[in-house]
Amino acid sequence: MLRSGRCYRTSNEVELGITSLARTNTTPARLLKIRRAHWGIETGLHGRRDVTFHEDATRMTVGETGKVMASINNLVIALTRQAKFKNTAQARRWFAAHISEAFSLLTTLFTS
Numbered sequence: 001m002l003r004s005g006r007c008y009r010t011s012n013e014v015e016l017g018i019t020s021l022a023r024t025n026t027t028p029a030r031l032l033k034i035r036r037a038h039w040g041i042e043t044g045l046h047g048r049r050d051v052t053f054h055e056d057a058t059r060m061t062v063g064e065t066g067k068v069m070a071s072i073n074n075l076v077i078a079l080t081r082q083a084k085f086k087n088t089a090q091a092r093r094w095f096a097a098h099i100s101e102a103f104s105l106l107t108t109l110f111t112s
Helices: 028-053 065-082 088-097 099-107
Strands: none
Touching: 028 065, 028 088, 065 088, 065 099, 088 099
């Protein structure tokens, strides 16, 4: 593929799957929508937690520790969203430099 005067490698993948949905009630467009919705969750929350908080690289998975860390990471994501940050990594860096503001997030009431 040629874009902006540069050549980029492209590829195609075929994915096969099994579904319990009846052929008469399902269209290829609906199956694609269902599949993409699944990956939206994976690349949204899980991807953010892995890239920003390095969850997959952690060794804190013995007993309930993994669940506790995931809950804490979810809390941090919710608090940074409440503080109007769209980028969690950027929020972590900002709050690391502004500790008092980070602690104030824990005592500030959530607004909708």
